[in-house]
Amino acid sequence: MDSITHIALGACMGEAFAGKTLGRKSMLWGALAQSIPDIDFLASFWMSTSSNILAHRGFTHSFLFCFLIAFIMALLAEKWHRPHNISLLKWFLFFSSVVFIHVFIDAFNNYGVGWFEPFSHKRISFNAIYVADPFFSIWPGIALFALLFLKKGHTHRKKWLRMGLGLSSLYLIYCLVNKVMIDRDVKSILSEKKISYTRYFTTPAPLQNWLWYVVAGDDKGYYVGFRSLFDENKTIDFQYFERNDFLLNPIIEHEDLKNLIRFSQEFYTVEHHGDSLVFNDLRFGQIIGWQNPRGKFVFHYYLQHPEDNALVVQRGRFDGWNMKTARALIDRVKGD
Incomplete structure (x- = not known):
């Protein structure tokens, strides 16, 4: 806290x-x-x-x-x-x-x-x-x-x-009761969609406990979405993000990378942002993901530019927020 x-x-x-x-x-x-x-x-x-x-x-x-x-x-x-x-x-x-x-x-x-x-x-x-x-x-x-x-x-x-x-x-x-209810609904939806996974978690979206961020997947990639306690539709509009482990092969022994993998508890993807290889820790959610389903992840670490990683955990939490974003969050909390 x-x-x-x-x-x-x-x-x-x-x-x-x-x-x-x-x-x-x-x-x-x-x-x-x-x-x-x-x-x-x-x-x-x-x-x-x-x-x-x-x-x-x-x-x-x-x-x-x-x-x-x-x-x-x-x-x-x-x-x-x-x-x-x-x-x-x-x-x-x-x-x-x-x-x-x-x-x-x-x-x-x-x-x-x-x-x-x-x-x-x-x-x-x-x-x-x-x-x-x-x-x-x-x-x-x-x-x-x-x-x-x-x-x-x-x-x-x-x-x-x-x-x-x-x-x-x-x-x-x-909050614990809410989590039990969300997990029950999400696992049921994953089963109905025939989405297999070896890793899974749900966690609240920013500043409240009714809209939850969902991640489920395996070593190939992860399905990411949001579920509100007030959603009536028994479905989730998942976005799929490939893990892209192969991009890490040239730097697999790098100390920073070892620390990041351990910290992420295996919930990560890798991608290119411009000229830099970026490590995303999925556990911290997406930047205004309820409004932009393909948005960047809050925790993104520049593997080839470590000097740009100050406040890496915090920098994306409220990036891009404005009144429109806040209203979109409230509307999404109310449910589909």
């Missing part, structure tokens, strides 16, 4: 843990603990782009890191706030739960999280919520705003806290 959402969630959890004892300081501790796994952004200052995308949400989002950083923060907080009536164990349980919530929620979107690093490079991804979903973030955000203005000990603080954490939790459950 985005950094602001993590800060708001952490602050709410801090208030729940020790708001009566520490006041707003507890919110600061919660916000810090909820944000600290994203310290991996520092790796971008010395790592290559392809190495950095693997480092992000890697070790700092692992269970081992949760344990280690929670213990360190517990020692610091216990010493910093003496005298107090909070045991070291309670501090540890608080920090470990806050950090764990961060890495757990991050697994709900499509980037993937290295829960088992450094023992396993397997990435966990539920593909159930977009990385920035205002319908999830708004509740802890409102709660944080209220908590910042209400005085310590105010009777309404607990109500705002419960609202912020409770509604965001319910929304996550709602």
